[in-house]
Amino acid sequence: MDNVSGTRPLCLVTGAGRGIGAAIARRVALAGSPVIVAARSQDDCVAVANELVRRGGRAWPAYVDVTDPATLDEALLELSDEIAEHGGIAWLVNNAGIAETAPFLRHGRGGDGDTYEKHLRVNFHGPRRAIERLAPSMLERGHGRIVSVASSAGLIGYPYAAAYVASKHALVGYTRCAALELEGKGVTMNLVAPHYVDSPMTDQTVERIVKKTGRSAADTRAFLAAQNPGGALVTTDEVSAVVLELLNGAQNGVIAEMPGGSAGGKPAVNWRT
Ligand SMILES: NC(=O)c1ccc[n+]([C@@H]2O[C@H](COP(=O)([O-])OP(=O)(O)OC[C@H]3O[C@@H](n4cnc5c(N)ncnc54)[C@H](OP(=O)(O)O)[C@@H]3O)[C@@H](O)[C@H]2O)c1
Incomplete structure (x- = not known):
């Protein structure tokens, strides 16, 4: 889908320096959309943006700490020419x-x-503030796509993860309400809710469990995969495919719960509201 200006929608992805965010930036850029690769670690963001440019995409690194709205303002100012050239930021991935x-x-x-x-500052207020900064101009233009990466932890509980689970539940509840208010306005807001994903965050979880229990890393990884209803870790590529589907589509207020594993040759997704 092209923008009003005739260019592909410009996409801002937060936490795009590694893991799921880097996979989303890659998927969006290789599908032809320019991407702002945002996070705190600039070495990571520069590496991802350089890779995308080498592969024929358009991408810019940006320092954004989602807990500090001033850093988003500064990044938008620094990239104001590129943003204007593309008719604004049409796609936001939190x-x-x-x-x-x-x-x-x-x-x-x-x-x-x-x-x-x-956890609330990063996982809930971070997305909320980015939406508050970018949604008004999307609404003015009558077009925008917002996808937030929540988690199965936004839908169910996990022991020893109360802060994470509470912050993801907050994000899910907020999105459900905002999507209802956005209905019919050309701007959509959706969620992906993966179960355990094979990413650096899960590597850290594995390390913590290994340290505490003395189990091997391989056993721990297999244990986490078995916790997923689909019996396998979700891959970052699978998440990025579903995010791009939501960015390209017109659904509003949906939650793509990803249990792991595949169904009919595609990543398994339970579509819910
Ligand atoms: N891994 C899983 O099993 C799983 C499952 C479901 C949902 N999720 C969700 O998916 C998203 C990505 O997770 P991941 O597994 O890819 O994690 P990850 O590998 O740890 O990557 C997290 C990314 O977020 C960035 N980040 C952290 N704090 C930030 C801040 N204050 N401001 C800006 N960027 C920040 C990190 O970069 P800097 O530290 O450089 O800023 C990094 O780029 C998260 O929202 C996570 O909750 C993960």
Whole structure:
């Protein structure tokens, strides 16, 4: 789908320096859309953006800390020529996220502040603030696509993950309401909710479990895969394919729950609202 200006929609992906976000940036760029590759670690963002340019895409790295709205303003200012050339940012993918584990009564007592607040700041207020910054101009233009990467943790509970689960539930509840208000306005808001994904975040989870239990990394990875209803870890490529489908489509207010594994040669997806 082309923009009003006749160019492919410009897409901003947060947390695009590695893992799921990098896969989304890759998928979107190789499908022909220019991409702003945003995160805090600039080495990662530059590496992803350079790779995409080498492969024939258009991409720019950007320093964005989703907990600090000023950094998004600065990135938008720095890239204002590119943004104007493409008629604005038409696609926003809220992917940046963190996940830490602890017993629910000890979550609030981490050395670097309250873990519940920390997760809400990144996983909920981060997407909310990016939406508040970018949705008004999408609404003015009468076109926009917003996809947030939630998690199965936005739909069900997991032991020792109360802060993460609470923040993802907040994102899901917020999106459900906002999508209802956006109905018929040309701007859609949808969610992907993968179960465990094979990404650096899951590598960290594996490391933590290995340290605590003495289990081998391979056993731990197999254990996590077995927790997924589909019996396999979701891949970052599978998530990126579903995100691109939502960016290209007209659905609004849907949740693409990804249980792992495939169905009919495609990544398994339970479409829900
Ligand atoms: N892995 C899973 O099993 C799984 C399952 C379901 C959903 N998810 C969700 O998918 C998303 C991506 O996860 P992933 O597995 O790809 O994680 P990851 O490998 O740890 O990557 C997370 C990305 O988010 C960025 N990020 C973290 N805090 C940020 C901040 N304050 N501002 C801007 N960027 C920030 C990181 O870069 P910097 O640190 O450089 O900023 C990194 O690029 C997250 O929202 C996660 O909750 C993951």
